[in-house]
Amino acid sequence: MHPALSVIAFTTASGAGYGLLAFLGLLAPMGWLPGSTGFALLATGLALAAIAGGLLSSTLHLGHPERAWRALSQWRSSWLSREGLAAVLTFVPAGLFAAAWVFGGVASALLGLLAAVGAVATVYCTAMIYASLKPVQRWHNGWVAPNYLAMAAMTGALWLHLLCRLFAFPAPAVALLAVVATACALALKLGYWRFIDTTAAASTPESATGLGRIGKVRLLEAPHTSENYLLEEMGFRIARKHAARLRVIALVAGFAVPLLLALLALLSDGLAGALAAVLAAPIATAGVLVERWLFFAEARHTVMLYYGAAAA
Amino acid sequence: MTSLPQPAMGKKLGLVIDLDICVGCHACAVNCKEWNTGGHAAPLTDRDPYGSDPAGVWFNRIHSFEAGDGAAGRTVHFPKSCLHCEQPACVEVCPTGASYKRSEDGIVLVNEDLCIGCKLCSWACPYGAREYDWDQGVMKKCTLCIDRIYNERLEVEERVPACVSTCPASARHFGDLGDPDSKVSAIVRERGGYDLLPELGYKPVNKYLPPRSPRTAVGSTGAAASLAPVVKAEPGGFLHWIDRILSR
Numbered sequence: 138m139h140p141a142l143s144v145i146a147f148t149t150a151s152g153a154g155y156g157l158l159a160f161l162g163l164l165a166p167m168g169w170l171p172g173s174t175g176f177a178l179l180a181t182g183l184a185l186a187a188i189a190g191g192l193l194s195s196t197l198h199l200g201h202p203e204r205a206w207r208a209l210s211q212w213r214s215s216w217l218s219r220e221g222l223a224a225v226l227t228f229v230p231a232g233l234f235a236a237a238w239v240f241g242g243v244a245s246a247l248l249g250l251l252a253a254v255g256a257v258a259t260v261y262c263t264a265m266i267y268a269s270l271k272p273v274q275r276w277h278n279g280w281v282a283p284n285y286l287a288m289a290a291m292t293g294a295l296w297l298h299l300l301c302r303l304f305a306f307p308a309p310a311v312a313l314l315a316v317v318a319t320a321c322a323l324a325l326k327l328g329y330w331r332f333i334d335t336t337a338a339a340s341t342p343e344s345a346t347g348l349g350r351i352g353k354v355r356l357l358e359a360p361h362t363s364e365n366y367l368l369e370e371m372g373f374r375i376a377r378k379h380a381a382r383l384r385v386i387a388l389v390a391g392f393a394v395p396l397l398l399a400l401l402a403l404l405s406d407g408l409a410g411a412l413a414a415v416l417a418a419p420i421a422t423a424g425v426l427v428e429r430w431l432f433f434a435e436a437r438h439t440v441m442l443y444y445g446a447a448a449a
Numbered sequence: 450m451t452s453l454p455q456p457a458m459g460k461k462l463g464l465v466i467d468l469d470i471c472v473g474c475h476a477c478a479v480n481c482k483e484w485n486t487g488g489h490a491a492p493l494t495d496r497d498p499y500g501s502d503p504a505g506v507w508f509n510r511i512h513s514f515e516a517g518d519g520a521a522g523r524t525v526h527f528p529k530s531c532l533h534c535e536q537p538a539c540v541e542v543c544p545t546g547a548s549y550k551r552s553e554d555g556i557v558l559v560n561e562d563l564c565i566g567c568k569l570c571s572w573a574c575p576y577g578a579r580e581y582d583w584d585q586g587v588m589k590k591c592t593l594c595i596d597r598i599y600n601e602r603l604e605v606e607e608r609v610p611a612c613v614s615t616c617p618a619s620a621r622h623f624g625d626l627g628d629p630d631s632k633v634s635a636i637v638r639e640r641g642g643y644d645l646l647p648e649l650g651y652k653p654v655n656k657y658l659p660p661r662s663p664r665t666a667v668g669s670t671g672a673a674a675s676l677a678p679v680v681k682a683e684p685g686g687f688l689h690w691i692d693r694i695l696s697r
Binding site for chain 1: 451452453468473475478502503504505506507510511512513514515516517518521522523524525527529538540541542543544545546547563564565566567568569571572573574575576577580581582583585586587643644645646647648649650651657659660
């Protein structure tokens with residue numbers, strides 16, 4: 138599948154934003170976070186900016202962005218519509234929570250909980266857009282939604298830890314959260330890769346054409362000599378060629394290095410720990426960008442069976 | 450509404466494609482493009498149409514496959530267009546309601562005035578039936594020539610999809626596959642018409658008729674087992690004499 142940059146940027150940024158928002162909504166009312174107005178402003182501002190920026194960027198790949206509001210209408214059947222609706226609805230408690238915390242100095246437990254629930258729901262809807270697509274076996278499985286949720290939690294927790302350290306606030310609970318979330322995300326990503334590497338293809342050229350009754354099926358002649366939309370959108374191969382190397386990059390930058398840095402930050406209260414916490418979040422975010430690129434590039438669509446692919 | 454209509458619809462208009470007699474001439478694809486660039490989903494735009502790398506929107510594509518090996522191997526020309534599925538995920542994933550399935554005849558259409566061009570429907574279609582129009586920023590697809598089949602300005606025999614009307618080999622049939630007594634339903638029953646990618650559960654309405662078994666046995670084509678002698682030479686006659694001279 139063709140990795141649209143706007144979609145990759147959107148899911149990474151809004152994932153981190155929703156993760157951060159959820160933890161702010163849950164932890165701030167418990168008094169586990171710095172109480173200063175500056176922290177409240179920066180933390181809620183960062184979360185809402187990442188979410189809003191991501192949502193805006195997602196409209197860039199539309200043919201008609203000016204009609205984007207129509208996407209809120211079909212929530213009964215469409216996960217994309219549900220995602221849009223969840224995103225819009227989450228802005229209400231999230232905005233009120235941020236305003237009350239920044240301007241009133243009160244981190245409301247109710248608004249925070251509602252914002253956190255909305256954040257989780259929105260990320261889940263994003264994941265289900267992919268997980269509901271039967272023609273892409275590598276998306277249509279039970280690993281996708283947990284992976285999206287875990288990566289949102291990981292990047293959100295790492296960014297929250299970074300902010301705490303910037304405000305010289307000792308937050309061992311947040312540090313532990315970052316370690317646990319990163320370890321979970323790593324385990325789920327490894328599980329996903331193991332799944333796609335070991336699962337037999339659901340469809341073949343034989344089932345796509347129904348000609349398996351005659352024998353092995355292979356493409357003799359494509360219907361057209363030049364590219365078309367289907368080949369550009371579903372037949373993307375550039376990143377797949379480098380999939381092994383990109384997996385190492387995603388694994389190291391997205392999960393392994395952030396996990397080590399988060400551990401260091403958990404164990405060290407001093408400068409080394411602070412430095413580790415400050416480095417972990419941006420490195421993990423860059424790694425997740427690569428991972429998201431791979432998520433698209435490694436996905437195989439059944440339509441390619443009609444264009445000579447051996448499995449999908 | 451992108452929720453699917455209730456199964457009240459009995460009518461399932463669609464195509465039956467005979468892989469035994471399709472000759473792979475691409476005439477159906479050409480006539481489809483010709484009709485539809487002026488029809489319901491018009492225009493079917495092209496990118497770089499007169500340049501070195503043209504690409505454009507087509508509703509019908511003719512793939513050619515080889516199946517089997519050796520003497521049992523076959524070349525099969527394989528036309529593919531929207532199958533107007535009974536469970537069209539392309540409709541259900543549409544966030545705006547632009548994609549819909551008509552309850553009266555089961556045809557799957559796009560309302561281009563509502564389409565935001567998110568392309569998700571094309572991801573949800575396992576068959577590659579939907580093609581994005583880069584020029585207009587909306588998704589396009591086969592309309593089953595809805596502007597022909599109900600068109601009272603056309604002669605009755607012309608009220609079939611453009612691909613069906615143009616096929617020189619009569620490899621394409623159009624009709625109501627929801628009616629067990631229809632001609633197309635009968636052909637599907639007789640010839641063992643089948644679904645593409647049945648494992649995905651989209652329940653396509655269009656059916657494909659498999660190639661017939663090859664006739665390789667002696668006499669199976671209706672011709673004699675061996676050719677008759679060129680010269681029927683009566684013993685002692687003139688031809689017999691010629692035959693003897695020439696056979697030396």
